[in-house]
Amino acid sequence: MAIRNDGAYTPGRSYREAARGPEVARKAADTRMRRDDAADLLRAFEITPTARRIDVAAVLLSRPQHVCAEDLQQMLAGHGTSVSKATVYNTLGLFARKGLVRELFVDSDKVLYDSNTTNHNHIYDVDTGALTDIEPGAVEVGALPALPPGTLVESVEIVIRVRRRLRRA
Numbered sequence: 001m002a003i004r005n006d007g008a009y010t011p012g013r014s015y016r017e018a019a020r021g022p023e024v025a026r027k028a029a030d031t032r033m034r035r036d037d038a039a040d041l042l043r044a045f046e047i048t049p050t051a052r053r054i055d056v057a058a059v060l061l062s063r064p065q066h067v068c069a070e071d072l073q074q075m076l077a078g079h080g081t082s083v084s085k086a087t088v089y090n091t092l093g094l095f096a097r098k099g100l101v102r103e104l105f106v107d108s109d110k111v112l113y114d115s116n117t118t119n120h121n122h123i124y125d126v127d128t129g130a131l132t133d134i135e136p137g138a139v140e141v142g143a144l145p146a147l148p149p150g151t152l153v154e155s156v157e158i159v160i161r162v163r164r165r166l167r168r169a
């Protein structure tokens, strides 16, 4: 079975589609959405827009980005919002379960959250920890194994791990 990674498997909606327009998430030049827009987005994903969740969503969903809980806690602090690590974790977990962000397990000890939930793959630099998006269509999946009976493919996610080449002496 030849399968092209052309976005055909994207489950659910992206946050952009659920927002009132595709521009909503890009508006905030200071990398924070308007609180009204963030609240609308939360409601669109059936998440009760508490003040704390709006704080997190406004920063996290302002642009396509990959963040871990610690990154996000620091970003919030930069906007003058002090949130405990436990609250950040719980909020990110909720957002992921509701499909507002995508959870990425790139490393055994690191979970990243992707604010871009459209179907795309990643390059992960194990030396620097940097995670970069791969353009849709740039990866072609040649064949898949026989699937367990009664199942179908929901998504195929690819993480290409790279490291520095060793220099020859």
Ligand SMILES: [Zn+2]
Pocket (backbone or CB within 6 Å): 066, 114, 116, 120, 121, 122, 132, 133
């Ligand atoms: Zn991504």
